[in-house]
Amino acid sequence: MKFSSQLLVLALGFNSVLAFADEAPKEAPKDASEQTRQANAAVLKELPFADKQDFEDAKKGFIETLVPMTIKDAKGQTAWDLTSYDFIKGEAPDTVNPSLWRIAELNLNNGLFKVTDKVYQIRGFDLSNMTIIESDNGLIIIDPLVTAEVAKAGLDLYYKNRPKKPVKAVIYTHSHADHYGGVKGIVSEDDVKSGKVKIIAPEGFLEEAVSENVLAGNAMSRRTLYQYGALLPRSVRGQLDAGLGKTTSMGTFTLIPPTDTISKTGEKLNVDGVEMEFQMAPGTEAPSEMLIWFPQFKMLNTAEDATHTLHNLYTLRGAQVRNAANWWKTLNQAINTYGDQVDVVIAQHHWPMWGQERIVSFLGDQRDMFKYIHDQSLNLANKGLTMNEIAEQLQLPDSTGKQWHNRGYYGSVNHNAKAIYQRYLGWYDSNPANLHPLPPVEAGKKYVEFMGGADAIIAKAKESIAQGDYRWAAEVLKHVVFADPTNQTARNLQADAFEQLGYQTENPTWRNEYLMGAYELRNGVPNVPGISTSSADMVAAMSPDLMLDYLGVRLNGPKAIGKHLLLNWKQPDGENYAIELRNGVVIYTKDKVFDKPDATLTVDKEGFAGLMMGGATLDKEIEAGKAKVEGDPEKIKELLGLLDTFPTMFDIVTP
Structure with missing residues (x-):
């Protein structure tokens, strides 16, 4: 995800983040407003909450987990603590969109799971999953999580329940850090250099894995704090999920370069008796990505191209826009190639799905969703609508949009439509009024002057907030804050608007963005240590x-x-x-x-x-x-x- 700048959170350290989040803020979060309570209550009537199939699938094959669900590093520092989410149970509180509460509950499932004969997954040990496949004489591991500590703990749990065989190969499905960072927790670099262990990855993996964290890495790192809400308290008024999983582990981030590269669709490998066929998927969820078909298991691994969410075409931390056209075509190719054979589909986030008919329907829904957003965003652009107008107007048809696996838990229709506009047409909407606008501070001062001064704007914004018009209040108060950042009344009022928007949104990354903005308006920029996204392994790979x-x-x-x-x-x-x-x-x-x-x-x-x-x-x-x-x-x-x-x-x- 998505996540290459999740390394920022690793650099902060789990204990320092939680300690900071537990500090009493100057201004505490507030309750849900009546408008927010009504908006969240309405969601319960709009979506099929009686459908519990995902809860059954997420628990299927469970073997064992850690009790308590905490993992320490060699120094005794906490690398992973799922117990901090123990408050997520029962009915959704007023401060959380019920659909978001639902995925937050599902993402709490954790431990070792059997997927099918000889295929296991470690889930809930990190933002991502680690897949373990039993070969003739050892193990093939797919995507060893974010950090070495949690990857080792996951493998140890597997060994506690299954025969202890050596790792023969590690596969990186794509170039995001939550899919390779824990590799040294399961294999050593010496074993890779000696040829005992293969590291298999798609073409372009190493360059893409490293480059995304460097040139704009500092800006991405700061913005990642907003997207993941790393400094927010874990509570019903704070951070409770990240869409693809709970959050990221915080331990030792590692990288071992690939020894074997997959470069074309249809390429096959036999690793210790396990047959694999690869489908290249560059420019989809990651610049370097591949899907994997296992004929002996009739299993398709979709990497991160088909999970139980509408994924990002643009990630809020900032990154190059992903190609929705490549994405739907990749899923279509997978359906046409493997759809008549598949019995189980897994991904490196969320839970599997079983049954050929269900799987093809699921993949088809995701394909159709990406194509609809892509085609209709361009349809409306060609009718003259601007980026924000398209994002406001575009809605998925109920046939795809109300499927749980297409809900906006990581991407959203709104910001994905904007991403498509940006990819094809850029930032300028061709209105000369928007060609050379004033920067925020100068614009803010003039807006405040034109609108009758800060006090008049604040008074009107209070009326808007009382009416539940939080988006408009946030917009106008932005100008007051940028005209005079010392105006704490305006800052607190904008924070109130952000907070209610966060409580209402279904998307956890949007929630984190709003609540982090509210926190910093009320309390200032957090005093945390400097952050670097360049570990020794990352520098060595540059x-x-x-x-x-x-x-x-x-x-x-x-x-x-x-x-x-x-x-x-x-x-x-x-x-x-x-x-x-x-x-x-x-x-x-x-x-x-x-x-x-x-x-x-x-x-x-x-x-x-x-x-x-x-x-x-x-x-x-x-x-x-x-x-x-x-x-x-x-x-x-x-x-x-x-x-x-x-x-x-x-x-x-x-x-």
């Missing part, structure tokens, strides 16, 4: 080109204008690069060196990352014998001095 791309992003262009520098970077066991600072940019060329550089830096990739990404100094690297400089070292220091350090907790709901 290409030199990606490091130099990020160097260019960190360069303060205005300060660099007028400066010129020629630098050779030589890797003892790698490529050489000619790096030139000119016109406020860094230009680099692989397999080239300058004849007369200002300096030549000899250092390996990890050492270069330490210098260019922070955490190391040139003098210390030279003293330690890790780096060597020929020419003027001050020129290298001059370049390093032009690199910005990004604020990790920048303002979002205030200027």
